[in-house]
Amino acid sequence: MSYDSDIHSPNHMMVDSQDEMVVQPTQDGNDPVAIIEPDQLDNDADPLENQPLATDFEAMKEIVLPPLLEEPRILEDVVDTWTVEKWRSLPKKEHGPVFYAGGFPWRILLFPFGNNVDQSSVYLEHGFEDANSIPDDWSCCVQFGLVMWNRTDPSLFCHHTAHHRFTKEESDWGFTRFLELRKMFQPSWENSDRPLVENESCNITAYVRIVEDETGVMWHNFQNYDSKKETGYVGLKNQGATCYLNSLLQSLYFTNAFRKAVYQIPTAEDESVNNSAYTLQRLFYQLQISNLAVGTNELTRSFGWDSRHVFEQQDVQELSRKLIERMEERMKGTAAEDALPRMLSGKVKTYVSCIDVDYESSRIEDFWDIQLNVRGIPNLQESFKDYIQQETLDGDNKYWAGDDHKYQDARKGVIFTSFPEVLHLHLKRFEYDIQHDTMMKINDRFEFPETLDLEPFLEKGADNSEPWTYKLHGVLVHQGDLNAGHYYAFLKPSKDGWFYKFDDDKVTKATMRETLEENFGGEYKSSLMQSRSAFSKKPLMRQMNAYMLVYIRSSRLNQVLTEVDQDDCPEHLQKRLDDEAAAKEAKRKEREEQHLFLPVKVITEQTFKHHASTDLTNFDTNPAEDPAAARFYKMKKQATMAELVETVAKDLNQEPREVRLWIMVNRQNKTTRPDQPIMDLRPTIEETYSRSAGTSRDYALRVWAEVADETDEQGNAVWPTYTSNANGVVIKNDLILLFLKYFDIEQQTLEGVGHLYVSKEKKVEELVPIISKKMGWGDKLPAGEQLAMWEEIKPSMIEGLKAKQTLKAAELQDGDIICFQKLPERKSSGEILGKTLRLGDKNSEESLKRWDRFDDAKAFYDFLCHKRQIRFEPHPRSDKVDMEGFELVLSTKATYDQLSERVGEHLKVDPTHIRFFTANASTGAPKAPVRRAGNPTLGQILNPSSYTSQNPQTKSNALFFEVLDMSLAELDTKKSVKVTWLSEGITKEDTFDVLVNKQGHIEDLIEAFAKKAGIKDEREGGRIRIYEIHNHKFFRELVPNYPVLSINDYADVIAERVPEEELGADGRNFIKVIHFQSDPARAHGIPFKFLLKEGEPFSETKKRLEKRTGIKGKAFEKIRFAILRRYDKPSYLTDESVLFEEGGNLEEEASLGLDHLDRTRTTRNGGEMFLK
Structure with missing residues (x-):
């Protein structure tokens, strides 16, 4: 009988996960595709001929x-x-006898x-009579089969099989669709002459196999699972695609x-989220003490890393190397300085040994990990x-053994001289995969x-004072394919656990078995694959x-x-x-009690007097x-208003x-x-x-606190x-409450003055002596001085008040705001009130x-x-090293020229020589320079029309600036060339934007570049070579008379x-020399040209290469050198090779390759791997 996919509990609230067979829709939504788990394939096998x-x-x-x-180990079989x-x-429901x-x-x-x-x-189902007597943590792992068969003819039967973890909550498991009712009673069951259920009777046999739950989690649904309680350890949260990072971090933690060495890094003076040593210490300590899974956001x-990196699967080996390298750097000069090399670094010898003569060339270098072939x-x-x-x-591939031995047959290889502790x-x-032209898993x-015994892989004479046997303590696993997958780890935290x-x-x-066998890869075991041919001729491979x-x-x-222990962690x-x-x-406690408060x-007279903007306050700012800002009080909801008045009065030092x-x-x-x-x-x-x-836009009671002027x-x-x-x-007379603001022309400030009560029937001009007295100017204004008044209806609507008009x-009405100012000399009230804002008027001389x-x-x-506080930063490539960033408050209506004028005034430079750059919203890096054409406004510069619909929260308030040696008008006649200057071989790169006349030549570019970079020109410092590279390969050298406009x-x-x-x-x-990995x-890296010398052995050539590249010490020793020819594998060189003979005659076809680690390379997923 074929396998039934409908396996579940009769309880309507408990539905089987269908781990035996999962049916999912295809991508086009048509026919379903059955995804068969390997351990269930037997059940879908064709019926046996001789059952x-x-x-x-x-x-x-x-x-x-x-x-x-x-x-699992079988504990008992019962039928x-x-x-x-x-x-x-x-x-409707019937139970069989208990067994x-x-x-x-x-x-x-x-x-x-x-x-x-x-x-x-x-x-x-389990047969406990009193389900309440079952312990909450009771469980039993059972594989079972149910067979319904004819009592008279046992050759007629139907069967299904499943396995389940029975618990107090999941007390039954089985098959809702065991057998169609119409088939059960058909006169002929599967071509026989009798039904399966004959004379309304049949047998049902239960085959029950109790298996050992060695780990305590076999077939567990993990609902309400507590890792700390069950294992003593906690996991790490996945930020998106950081499971690979989690596996590595857990491995290093255990x-x-x-872990102890990381704790010894001094971080007390740099408790910053930008300090990777400090955040790793925090992570390790949290793993040590936490009862819940720990997040890695601080560390990343x-x-x-930004959000893009946490959603990309990075290269694990490179991440491991960089993280360990970063920690080793932080440990220098500390008690743990040699801890990581001693623990994680071994030594390997690369050698070439002659077969017929006693001659060997070798070098020994450190390694931190080993990459091993699998295929x-x-x-x-x-x-x-x-x-x-x-x-x-x-x-033809004989080895040059020097002048004494000439060319000799030799053996080339590597051998380990020591292995690390870990x-x-x-x-x-x-x-x-060369056939598919892509990476494959x-x-x-x-x-x-x-x-693991590693002694056979050590050179003779290695230190054998201790056995070179190793114990497995970590298996990091990838489940999936190249494009998608999941990472997890099997780790052994203790010596014998x-x-x-x-x-x-x-x-x-x-x-x-889970740690070893399940992670070897390859095909599933043949005992689980008896019916594979029914589905596919290809072997079913483990994806993990x-x-x-x-x-x-x-x-x-x-x-x-x-x-x-806890004492090891920094105090x-x-x-x-x-x-x-x-x-x-x-x-947390505050959140729990939040519903009670x-x-x-509260706006007070003091907060209003400090307010220098529109309305009476900004309710969103912090009073501290x-x-x-309005004063903030956290009051119990059931407190009376009288209690609130007492609280506010006490704060104001009033009765x-x-x-x-x-x-x-x-x-x-x-x-x-106020209403x-x-x-x-x-x-x-x-x-x-x-x-x-x-009446309130936020969840708060908003009030204005008035203090009596008299008692x-x-x-x-x-x-x-x-x-x-x-x-x-309540008696209300004709007095209305008004708030006063004063605009100070000299100081260019707006400030709250206070409040007053005045009759509606009074005229606007009658407010002048009241205001004068309130401002301390006397009972009336000095001769020749006048006030102009406006009503602040809303920030964008300010209307002038006429002197002879009544307030009514x-x-x-109550709560309205009147703004007043002294009139400037020789300006009438009518001129002021009728004047329009000239900001942005290009034809206005005053503007x-x-x-x-x-x-x-x-x-x-x-x-x-329209004001915005703008942050100005010098462009990273600016040669004005003494300039620092600053902030200015500007109107978004200010034009490019007005912006230049204000920035030039601050920097004390000619405004026509300032160029601006907008900032990338994601990275904060400068973008292309802002075009001056059309004299755009600051608002248009910061938020171009194509982005006007963007979220206001994402609008940038930053600009980069650069002070040029010429005006922007002159700049239009120049071509900008980005030149990378190699001052110390190829190890130091400095990039400059060089402006050169569009009609100029490379010799003009060299002259302009020397001036820009602050280096000696060719007459004093020697000839400068300019060349182009593309995709890290040497393209061409540019001769002095080559036109600048023709640069690619x-x-x-x-x-x-x-x-x-x-x-x-x-x-x-x-x-030509290129770098590759x-x-x-x-x-x-940056390629370059290199001079060959006839007959020079490569041991001498390397010395010149070390000087030419500027790469020194261990970094240079790790480089492997090879001749690269098109359509051919790299031909690696030895110290005895003669480069002139190998590549000198093929300079157009061959190049010299430097094989070493690319520290800026992108991963196979395209994301950059870097650690700050």
Whole structure:
């Protein structure tokens, strides 16, 4: 009988995950595709020709209980048969008799007429009578098969099989669609002459296999799973695609000696999120003490990664090298200075040894990890043999052994002289496939042992005072293919304990089979693949396999896995994290109690006087930072308004009866003004807020606190209006509450003055003496001085008030704002009120002279509506090294010329010589220069029309500037050439933007470049070579009379001093040099020309190359040199090679390749790998 995919619990709230067979829609949404798990393939095999009888329980067991992928130890097999009679008379649900397996009761659960389907439903369930008596953590892993068969003819049967982790919550599991009802009672069952259920009776046999749950998580659904509780360890959160990083970090964390060394890095003076050593310490300590999975956001930010990097899978080996390298740098000069080299670095010798004469050339270098081949190699030991395999140099490829021995047959290879305490092995699971012209993942089977003996791979005479045996302590796994996949790790934290699987935020125990066998790769076992040919001729390969192994030397296990306790962590770090935890707990408690409180924001006379902008305050600013911000009070919702008045009065150092609060309302024009005083102080704050629902844009009660100017004999406040009589009736007279602001022309400031009460019937001109007195100018203005007044209706609507108009006619009401100013000399009120803003008027002489000063408040209000604080930074390539960044407050209506004028005034330079650059919103780097044509406004410069719909939060308020040696008008006659200057071989690069006349030649470019770079010209310093490169390859050298306009835009321009030895040399004796990593197609760095000398052995040539490149010490020693020819593999050179003979005669076809690590290369996914 074929396998049924509908396996689940009869409980409607418990549906099987269908891990036996998953049906998913195809990409085009048409026919479904069955995705078959390998351990279930037997069940879909074609029916056997000679099936056993259902009464042959041992034979049937082989069919219904096939081998499991997990290969757990079998604890007990039990077979139990239930005879079902009077089928049509059975109730909706029926139980079979209880039987025991594994010490627990079990029984068959039958829905004879289906569990809401037109098929019979059969399940296995535990038989505990009282489910409440079952321990909460009870579980039992069971593989089971259910067979329904004819009692008279046992050759007629139907079977299904499954496995499940039974728990208190998941007490039953089985098959909702076991068998169609119409088929059960058909007279002929599968070409027989009788039905399966005959005379309303049949047998149902349960085959129950209890298997060992060695790890405690087999077939676990992981609902409410607690890693810390179950294993003692916590995982790492996945930021998006950082599972590869999580695996590596866990591996380094459980290398205890590495963790201790990281803790020893001094970071007390640099507790910055940009310090990768500090963030790694934080991460390790959190892994040590936390009960929940830890995030890696701080660490990746310290790497300099943005959101793009955390969603890209980076190269793990390169990440490992860079992270360890960065930590080694931070450890220099500390107690842990030699810890990492001692722990992680070994030595390998590269040699060429003559066969017939006693001559050998060799060099020894350090290694931090080893890359081993996987393709076509069965196991780790064989891969090591492949790594040290010798190459014979004979025939045309003989080795030059110097003048004494000439050309000799020789053996070339590598051999290890020592291995580190902790050995990192990277398996080459990703390789370039020449047939498909792409990178491919290699899923070949590759075995690795739990104990590894490395002595056979050491040179004779190596130090054998300790055995070179290593224990496996880490297996880092990739599951998936080249383009998509998942990373996790199997790690052994202690010397003799378990391996654990670290899968992002989840940690579980792991068996040795899970750690080893399941990660070897290759085909699934044949016992699980009996029916593979029914589906595909190709073998089904495991997609999960090891890509990195961590071995620890057996004799150093105690040192490497040394105990790490809390005292090892820096004290300052513990205190910082404890403080953060306490603050986090306080915030959590605050959130929990938040529903009990309501924030209150209060405007006072003092905050208003500090306010220098529109409206009465900015409710969004912080009172601790801005004295003009509304005061903030966190009040209990059930507190009365009287309690709020007491709190505010105490804060203002006033008596509560001298303070009253006005409710603030949002007007239709989007301003917020006081509406009326709160007379009844008995309601709660919540009730008052509810009554004013809709008056506040945020969840806060907004009020204005008024302090009485006078009191009566009893000390009670005397309020000008809104007073209560003895009966509690509120009396409102004709006085209105107005707020006053003063625009100071001389200081170009706007400030709050205070409030006043005035009758509606008064004229505007009658406010002048009141204002004069309030400002301390006397009872009236001095002779010849006048005031102009405006009503601030809203920030963008400022209307002048007429002197003879009454306040009522001007439609003024409670909470309105009047702005006043002194009139400048020889300006009438009519001239001021009728004047239009000239900012941006290109034809106005005054606009160009005094565009950033304002003669009237209306113009200043317009400035406030359009002002932006702009950050100016010198362009990174600017040669004005003494210039620093600064900030200016400017109007977005300011034109390019006005912007240049203001910046030039600040920098004390000619404004016509300033060029501006906008900033990239994502990286903050400068973009292309701003075009002056059309004299655009600052708003147009910062937010071009194509981006006007962008989120205001993303608008940039930064510009880069560059002070030129010429005006922008003269600049239009120049061509900008980006020149990279090589001042120290090729190790130091400085890039300059050089301006040269468009009609000029390379000799003019050289002259301009020397001046720009501040170096000696050719007459004093020697000849300068200019050449173009493309894709890291030498393109061509540009001669002095070559036109500047003909320089290729796609090529990079390189400048260098011509070495003295190359002056006057024959041009045919040069060879082009390129840098590459492993494959010539992976070129990097800056190529150059190099002079060959006839008959010079390469040992001498290397000395000149070291001087020519500027690469020194170990970095140069690690370089391998090869002759590169088109369509041919690199031909690597030895110290005895003669480069002139190898490549000198083929200078157009051959080049010299320097094979070394590209520290700026992109990963296979395209993302740059870097650590700050």
